[in-house]
Structure formats: C-alpha cells, structure tokens
Amino acid sequence: MEQDLDPSLPSSRHLLSSILAMEPSHCVISHARACGGGSITGQVQQFIWDHCLSAPGDFHAPYLKNFLKKLISQVESDRGYVLDNLYELYAHYMTSFKDDSLTKRDAKICKRISFLFPEGCSELLSCPHSRAVVFSLQCSLNMLEGDTGCSIWPSSLFLSELILSHPELFSNKSCFEIGSGVGLVGLCLAHVKASQVILSDGDLSTLANMKFNLELNNLNVEANMTEGNKDPNMVKCLYLPWESASESQLQEIMPDVVLGADVIYDPACLPHLVRVLAILLNQMNSSVCRQHSSCKNLSPNIKLGNGEPNHENDIEICDGRCKAIYNDGSSSMSKEAPVAYIAYVIRNIETFNYFLSLGTQANLDIVDLTDSLKPLNLLCFMQSFNQASVRLLRITSSNIQ
Numbered sequence: 001m002e003q004d005l006d007p008s009l010p011s012s013r014h015l016l017s018s019i020l021a022m023e024p025s026h027c028v029i030s031h032a033r034a035c036g037g038g039s040i041t042g043q044v045q046q047f048i049w050d051h052c053l054s055a056p057g058d059f060h061a062p063y064l065k066n067f068l069k070k071l072i073s074q075v076e077s078d079r080g081y082v083l084d085n086l087y088e089l090y091a092h093y094m095t096s097f098k099d100d101s102l103t104k105r106d107a108k109i110c111k112r113i114s115f116l117f118p119e120g121c122s123e124l125l126s127c128p129h130s131r132a133v134v135f136s137l138q139c140s141l142n143m144l145e146g147d148t149g150c151s152i153w154p155s156s157l158f159l160s161e162l163i164l165s166h167p168e169l170f171s172n173k174s175c176f177e178i179g180s181g182v183g184l185v186g187l188c189l190a191h192v193k194a195s196q197v198i199l200s201d202g203d204l205s206t207l208a209n210m211k212f213n214l215e216l217n218n219l220n221v222e223a224n225m226t227e228g229n230k231d232p233n234m235v236k237c238l239y240l241p242w243e244s245a246s247e248s249q250l251q252e253i254m255p256d257v258v259l260g261a262d263v264i265y266d267p268a269c270l271p272h273l274v275r276v277l278a279i280l281l282n283q284m285n286s287s288v289c290r291q292h293s294s295c296k297n298l299s300p301n302i303k304l305g306n307g308e309p310n311h312e313n314d315i316e317i318c319d320g321r322c323k324a325i326y327n328d329g330s331s332s333m334s335k336e337a338p339v340a341y342i343a344y345v346i347r348n349i350e351t352f353n354y355f356l357s358l359g360t361q362a363n364l365d366i367v368d369l370t371d372s373l374k375p376l377n378l379l380c381f382m383q384s385f386n387q388a389s390v391r392l393l394r395i396t397s398s399n400i401q
Contacts, residue, residue, distance in 0.1 A: 005047040011035045012047065013116055013132070014381035019052045020112035020134070022063050025070040027383040032071070040075050045083045053089060060109040065093035108209075111152065112136050113184065115164055115378040125167040126192050133164065135187045136216050138209060150209045152182055155261035155343035157382070158390035160188045161375035162341070167192035169257070169341075176200070176255035178240070178276060179263045183210040186235055187217055189259075198253060202241035211237055242272035250279040258340035258395075264355045265347065271358060278362040281338050281397040340395040341369075363398045 005012045015031040029040070036044040048071075053064070068090040075082045117124070117131040126133070140150035163170050163185065171192045177185050180199035189197045199214075201207045211221045214235050222236045240249075258280050263273060346352050359366050369392045379385055 004050075005035060005043055007047075007051065010116075013114075015044075015047070016051050017112075017114035017116060017132075017381045018383075019048070019067075020114060021382060022060065022109065022111050023382060023384055025067045028067060029070060029074055030383065031381065039078050039080060040071065042081055042083065045071075045075070045086060049083060049085050053086070061093060061096070063109070065090070068093065108138050108140060108150070110136055110138050113152070113157075113160075113379075114381070115161065115188075116381065117164075117378060118376065121376070124165075125171060126164040126188075133188075133191060135184060135213075137182050137184060137213050138216065139182050140209075150182060150206055152184065153262045154345055154385055155390050156181060156184050157379060157385050158375065158387060158392070159185050159259060159261045159341065159343040161378045161387070162343070162373070162392070163188040163192055164378060165375040166373070170194050173256040174198070174254065175257045175259060176253050176280065177259040177261075178242070178273070179260055180210055180237075181206060181261070183213045185259055185261060186210075186214065187219070190219055190233070190235060194257075196236070196255075198236040198238060198255065200238040200240035202239070202243075204239060207237060207239055242269060242276050245272075245276055247279050250276060251283065253280065254283050255280060255338055256336060258338060260340065260342045262344055263342065264344045264352060267351050267354055270351070270355050274355070274358040274362050274364070277340055277359075277395060278364060278397065278399075281340060281364065281395065282399050283338055337396060340393075342393040342395060343390050344393070345389055346391065359395065365396045365398045367394045368392070369394045 007013065007016065011031070011034050015028070015035050018028045018031050032040045032044050032048065035047070052059075053068075068086060072082050072086060072090060113135050115133040117127045117133075121127045121131065137152065138150075139152055170189055172195050174196040175189045175194040176198040177189075178200055180186055180201050183199060186197050186199040199210060201210060214221050214237070218233065220234045222234050258277065264270070344352070356366060370390075373392060373394075375387070377387060379387070
C-alpha cells in the first residue's frame with residue numbers, strides 16, 4: 001500500500017504551492033510528476049485531493065475545471081488509474097460550468113502566494129518556523145483589459161522576495177510604495193516589521209482591492225496620515241495620482257525607503273514619476289529647512305568614506321547611503337537619506353532610457369544593483385515567474401546638501 005506524501009518534502013510543497021497560486025495547469029502537472037517520480041501516481045492524486053480539492057472553497061471554478069481536465073488526461077495517457085473523486089468533481093464542473101462565461105462575469109480570483117525558505121534560513125528575521133510565508137491575494141483575470149493594477153506582476157514578486165531575503169534593509173524603517181497594486185509588497189514589509197508601511201495608488205478601484213487584500217491578511221488599514229499609531233498591523237493607504245501629487249503632500253510622508261515595482265512602463269507618466277521620486281528622495285533638505293528659520297546660510301560639508309567634517313551641519317555618504325547630522329551630532333538628530341528600490345522589466349528600451357534621462361535631469365543617482373543585491377529564490381515552484389528577467393535599481397538624490 002502506498003504511503004501518503006509528506007507535505008514537508010520540497011516536491012510536495014512545490015506542488016501544493018503551485019496549485020494555491022493558480023499556476024498554469026502544465027506547471028502544476030510538472031510538479032505532480034516530480035512528486036510521483038515521473039508519473040502522476042494514485043498517491044499524488046490523493047495528495048492533491050486531500051490538500052486542495054476536497055474542500056475547494058473559493059478556488060476559481062473554471063481554473064479547477066481546466067486543471068482537472070488536463071490532470072485526468074495526463075493520467076489516462078500514462079495508462080494510470082484516476083481517483084473516482086477526481087472524476088466526480090470534474091463531472092460536477094462540466095455540468096455546472098458548461099463554458100467559460102463565468103470568467104468574464106467574475107473578474108476577480110483569489111491566489112495564495114507562498115514564499116518558501118530553503119534550508120539554512122532559520123536565523124533570517126523574515127523566516128517563520130514553518131519556513132513558509134503565505135499571502136492570499138484577490139486579483140484580476142483581465143490583466144490585459146485595463147485592470148493591470150489588480151494583477152500580480154513579475155517585479156512585484158521580485159521586490160517581495162528582496163524584502164523577505166534582506167529584511168535588514170526595511171525593518172524598523174518607514175517604507176512607502178508608489179503604485180502598490182494588489183498590495184503584495186506592503187504585506188511583505190509588514191511581515192519584516194517595517195516601522196511604518198504606506199501604500200499608494202492612483203486608481204481608486206485598485207486602491208479598494210488593495211485594502212481588501214490587506215484586511216484579508218489580517219492587517220488594519222488607515223486611510224489618513226495621522227501620527228502616533230503604533231499598531232504593528234496597521235498599514236496606511238493613500239490615493240496618490242503622480243500627476244496631481246503636491247510637493248507638500250509628498251513631504252508629509254518622509255519615508256526612509258521608497259519602493260516601486262514595474263512603474264517604468266508609460267512614457268507619458270515618467271515625468272510625473274520622476275518628479276515624485278525627486279521630492280521623496282530630497283526629503284533631507286526639506287527636513288533641514290523646516291528645522292532652521294533660514295536656509296540661506298546653511299552650507300553643510302560633504303565627506304566621503306572616512307573624511308573628516310569641518311562644519312557643524314554635514315552630510316555623510318558611505319556605501320551609497322547618506323546620513324545628515326545636525327548640530328551636536330546626537331543620534332536623535334541623525335537621519336539616513338532616503339533611498340528608493342525600483343524593480344522593473346525592460347519591455348521597451350527607449351522608454352527605459354527616457355526614464356534614465358529624466359532621472360539625470362532631476363539630479364537622481366541611479367545605480368543598477370541587479371548583480372550585487374540578489375534575493376533568495378523563494379518562489380522556485382512558480383515556473384511562470386522568471387526572477388532573472390527583473391532588474392533592480394537603487395535611486396538616491398544628488399541634491400543632498
């Protein structure tokens with residue numbers, strides 16, 4: 001008699017995670033074959049039934065119908081035995097959903113994205129005892145029909161892996177994301193205990209869906225910027241169209257870290273995006289000005305590496321990170337200059353070069369960190385996602401003075 005599959009084995013975890021994430025059927029079947037040593041055995045089918053199909057819940061019915069069709073076809077083509085439960089469930093979907101009309105009427109689906117930590121990560125701040133972080137996300141089926149903000153894009157997955165792989169860059173820091181989409185990056189920031197998580201989007205329907213996802217994952221949503229709330233499960237959500245965001249509105253945010261995933265795509269939006277980044281990343285100057293009645297006599301010295309300061313107000317720049325030290329140099333008055341991490345996929349090189357040109361004009365220092373700051377491969381089961389296709393930029397302001 002065949003023994004049950006061990007859910008803790010990597011192959012089993014990959015199979016389960018791929019189904020929960022609603023990966024394309026051929027990807028799930030590939031994992032199923034890996035679990036069965038090359039074939040989809042009765043043991044593998046029972047595992048799929050026990051862990052996913054016996055109580056399908058809010059699984060998208062057309063997805064399961066298509067998956068079951070291909071799964072049964074694969075088992076039959078291998079001259080294998082198909083579990084009766086799978087036949088019966090497929091027959092139910094065949095009679096209940098005769099076509100894919102539901103796909104157009106029900107534009108939202110719920111995916112569960114699992115970040116699986118490999119062995120040896122137990123000391124990492126973001127790694128739970130189970131070595132799996134799972135988020136439920138309501139997203140859109142109509143990625144190519146104007147509902148892009150409710151879709152899960154590759155750069156969002158990459159940036160989420162980066163946060164979980166390098167929590168020291170984000171924990172205990174105020175983090176602000178532009179164009180937050182489904183909210184996955186914000187969920188990861190909250191998981192690594194960023195001191196403040198502020199998400200934004202310029203589309204109201206996307207913002208509503210994002211708030212739904214935050215609450216779905218047991219986070220509380222705050223719609224304004226009131227100070228003093230220390231609830232670690234509180235995330236702020238802002239309606240922030242780039243073209244109409246005012247300088248004073250952006251200066252109120254004062255983040256330590258700015259994040260963006262797949263925001264470099266529309267040439268018409270890029271001037272507004274660069275303006276927003278320039279204001280957010282130049283917050284140190286604004287902070288200095290707010291602490292001095294007059295800024296015209298403020299001329300801080302700039303030092304690199306171990307250079308000695310020769311002015312009571314100075315800027316220290318080391319390893320690409322900046323720190324302003326005011327008056328007596330006390331730690332309570334020191335603040336690292338903000339930094340932005342932008343993940344992107346180059347779809348049009350002319351658009352990307354236009355972004356670089358605008359960034360130069362706005363005195364932004366843009367460095368490609370793709371080869372030097374790599375995330376762990378926490379989505380190795382997700383064959384539809386290619387981590388290597390995503391690039392990572394670090395952006396700072398060269399106007400710090």
